Amino acid sequence: MTSTRQLSVAGDDLLSAADHGRICALAVRLERDLHLVGSSHEDLFSGRPFDSGLFSSIAMSIAFTAPEYTAEQLRLTTRTLLWVFAADWQIDYLAQAADDVRKIAADCLAVADGAPPSDGHPLARMLAEIRDELAVAPAFATLRSAWRDELQRMFAAVAREWEWKSARAAAAPDALAAPTLDEYLGNSDNLACSLVNVSLWIYAGDQDCLDHLADLMVASREVQRVLRLVNDLATYRRDLQWGDLNALMLVDDPAEVTDRLAALIEGCHEIIRPLETTCPRQARYLKRQIAFTSGFYQVSDFWGSL
Template sequence: MSATDARSRAGLVDVAEQGRICALATRGVRDLQEVVAAHPGLFSATPFDPAMLSSVATAIAFTAPWHSADELRITTRTLLWVFAADWQVDHLAASAEDVRAVVAECLAVADGAAPPAGRHLARLLADIRDELARVPAFGGLRPVWRDELARMLAAVAREWDWKNAAAAPGGSLPTLDRYLDNADNLACSFVNVTHWLATGDGNCLRHLDELLTVGREVQRVLRLVNDLATHERDVEWGDLNALMLVADPALVRARLTGLTQRCHGLLDLLAGRDPRQADYMRRQISFTAGFYQVSDFWGTR
């Protein structure tokens, strides 16, 4: 066999694997369609278009392709819930009281409460909680899941406060450092802990603290990748973006380069103890970088 033939066959193997992953994503989309149909009050806004559902399912399928569609179901639903939470706070909340109500309702659900009538975000979170509760690992590690949810909600509320304070006379935006310290608002860490509790083996769960620590560094990278790609949309929608916090965009790109190098070093160390989860987080970085070269998760407003 010639070198050209070998490369061609290797390429076909890659395409076959990509086709299998796309099929996982297709299964995920169909499940998300059922979620949207069951929660019409949560996903009626125009940006929740069919392409968003496809993007959400594809992101999860490509970052953890060794799982089955059934195994990825909770993770995929959680990522969609994160987008719904972001919309509820960033674009529907009219006051700080509205934001605090969302946070309180979601934390109460995490603690076992029934969702209040008509509160669609809390209701979907309760569905995810109840499905996750059927996973053996959840019983002992539920406080970790609840803590990551609380961190995410606190970060989302903090960003809402920053945006509204900056709009007031004499207001100012946070520094880039403070903004990156608030990267839990991206909710990558919350999705990760949900994924690890839902699918992780004993090795994964034994290293959960380390996974969360490294994952938080990956989250900072993804925050900047997102911001560099979505600056125009964030300006139009009134969202915060790292490029709004610096005088020169090169500063954000330089920070991204440094953070990415640091992450890969941490992932190299992690790979010796949990190669699968190190690969999972590497794939998060690579998929996000590639995806944002062409598109965005949100549909048009």
């Protein structure tokens, strides 16, 4: 005979399965949109790492982190995250010199300021589409500078990491010293998590979110540092193969990275706690961002193979 407690657990399991099913359906809708974007920007997404798994992973990461939104509300966010992966590829793996990195940044920041994309610059062209869609949001008129600031922070951080990587590869006597772990974490804007977050909050955030955007951005940057280390702990072998920097390359004892991660997660929850009162939906979003990424990297990675 089945006990009442067993029935309750079964009911909870079914409810959870139904909820996961709805979120997966949301991810499917987002993924289909990403494939449309990819097909219209083949010059950006023709490299092998841009496989179907990457598109699926992006869609799932946003759907499971922001399940309270509709596909229409999240479409801009998934497109922005896909653009971030394209920017990472263009700078980390295709740029041959520091001037290439500066040119990419200058062209994209000009687009952020309202200029049309230059001919032959696919990354700027896609960013212009994102900018124009984001401009439809009423909040964009007053918060455009916040979006542009995150974009500039991202490009400054990726340029700095490009210099670190180039110096490490050259191993020249006058090469830049490897960053310390603190310097590396201080450069976590290259992950562009906060760019993705501010895009969502401007495009689909409620008034509580918009009223507390500055506090949310402080919390977002702390979450970004957590995601940097979660990513690094899971992708060390791939980073060695691709010539990327990784936190584990900067310390003598891997425990230093895991201990720092634990401290950062604890600190994030302290920063997020007040937001649970002022903007609870976004506080949940930030906590889910940590939880989803931590679970995802236990099994897989976003990128396909080179």
